[in-house]
Amino acid sequence: MKIQVSKELLLTYFAGRATALQKQAIDEWAKDEDSRELFYMHLAAWERQNPQFIADDRNALERHQQRMQNGVTREYITPTVVEEEPAARLLHPGWLRWMIAASIATILLLSGLFFNDYALYRTYHTNFGQTRLIKLPDGSRVTLNANSTLRVPRFGFGTKSRKVSLVGEADFSIRHLPDHQRFIVATDKDFEIVVLGTEFMVSTRERTKKVVLNTGRVQLVYKEGKASKQLTMKPGNLVTFDTKGRVRLKHTSHPETFTSWKEHRFVFDRTTLEEIGNLFEENYGLELQITDKALAHWTISGAFRAYTAEELMETLATASNLTYTVQGKTIIVSQSH
Template sequence: MNEKQLKRLIENYLNGNCTEREKTLLDKVLDSYDSPADITQPLEDEHRLQNEIFSKITSEIEGDTSKVPPYPVKKRSSSRWLAVAATILVLIGMGSVYFSEQPLKQVPLHQTEILSSVTDWGQRNTITLSDGTTITLNAGSQLHYPKTFEGNTIRSVSLVGEAFFEVAKNPGKPFIIKTGKVTTRVLGTSFNINSYEFNDMISITVRTGKVQVESVSRSGKTDAVQLVPNEMAQYSRSNDSITKSIVDNDNYMDWKNGIIRFSDITFHEASKMLNRWYGVDISFENEALKKCHVTARYEHAKLQVVLESIKFATKGMDYEFTDQKKILLKGRCQN
């Protein structure tokens, strides 16, 4: 197994595309690390980290599973596991970990300490990186990034969820965002990435500057598009393809300014947005209600204001808090 194969394996696992055998064996490797710090902390022997990760994964994935003894399965924290997997992916992307049959070069591992920022549903957070880049994380998102970019030829981070990037200009150090099979490369610009795992699409929308978006198909073919303001690239996980279109930026970047917009979408689609926005769980009394449509725009609005507004507009829908964070939509719509 070489670096490219290992990178693809971890990306497939993050996207849920591994075989059951690969998933089981890779779980064993990731379970041996309690946190990203176990991977990025300074080591007396600068070669040990590279050799350790590579040898563990190679022996497990390429080994004979019939000879692997049973092992106790931990009750894994999904956020901890994802942070560890994403950390390995970021390290590979930064060139800080080398996997080859040749002797390993000395690498200043103190520069590869990986930090993580995680937002729960209903939360948003703004982070400023060491190079001055500002990133606003939407609800239910995770960003993994180096503490410092000093000494690296590129600036690389990993994202799960949605974030708005305002990248500090540095022509000598491209900024790279890894989201599953999609890689976004920029020098200095502002744009939005939506890569929630429950969505089929990974979307990149540009506000200023120019962005290059690349995806690698299952056959290994690289597809790339360049975006300018008011253009969007979408990678379909199911179709394994990338497309480009012209869009209205406001529809994709309003969330950063506290605006939630329903543009003639179904109640089912709107409920997913409310789940992320307010950290609630919305269910439906009947299937017909899911197909009702709603068009509205709210700015820094409380949840009950949004629900009352939709109730008034539909003239038949009602809602009930069955728990502090659980809402049942019931009735019917007449819009």
């Protein structure tokens, strides 16, 4: 009997309670463009009701203010007091008032900065093994990969400017506005991307810093040493950064493979087991411990669908004649005999 994909089934799927057969039915159903739109609509509604990340800035600020009311000295170890002559320990009343005022000003300044960051920016975050679709106020779409963070201004976005900050990895589909306003993706890796309307992927992962352009045109602004440089990318361009920040530009015939993770697909092309270990660490927070140095250089090619780290490891082990054991957050991999 064919499984009918309903709203209730999709909600079960989003909550992680769908069976393997139900997942397969949803995969087939979502191949249709109209179905995908419906999928994303229900996903957005589900995420509003079940937020995966809630910033705790307000709670932290309230705790901080409570500590200040109750006395900050409770948070610290009382220092040892060395007895001296009484005259040496007395402070002039004017100095005492100045020190109290300075302390209060410092506390208010820190509290204000802490709260302003929360008030001015909305932060989206994904945990290990999680992806998330975000629709921005200007109509652009961003899909966050696992273990990633996107920061978006709460006010003036799309009118005054369109600048977001990314840590991790994300795929962008940018809407072109009538006034040709630029869209800027800032990173913490000494490069940023300037676009008008296009589709591209950005990764700021420590080992795999890269930008892949699917359609349109973007301008990459980066630093090599102390020098600022610019590079205009064309569709199919792949830019990577080495550990010293040097740029390498090449062409890829299939840029879409770099965002296959949006569909829970992993595409490997002569990818070493050591490189796959980096993926497990960055996307799932797991260490892949390879027992043999030669085994670390084994290469794997093919496309594999997996929704969890366990599913991906099981698929790779079956396809590559490997065995593995799980110990906490470590997966020990060896060759089958």
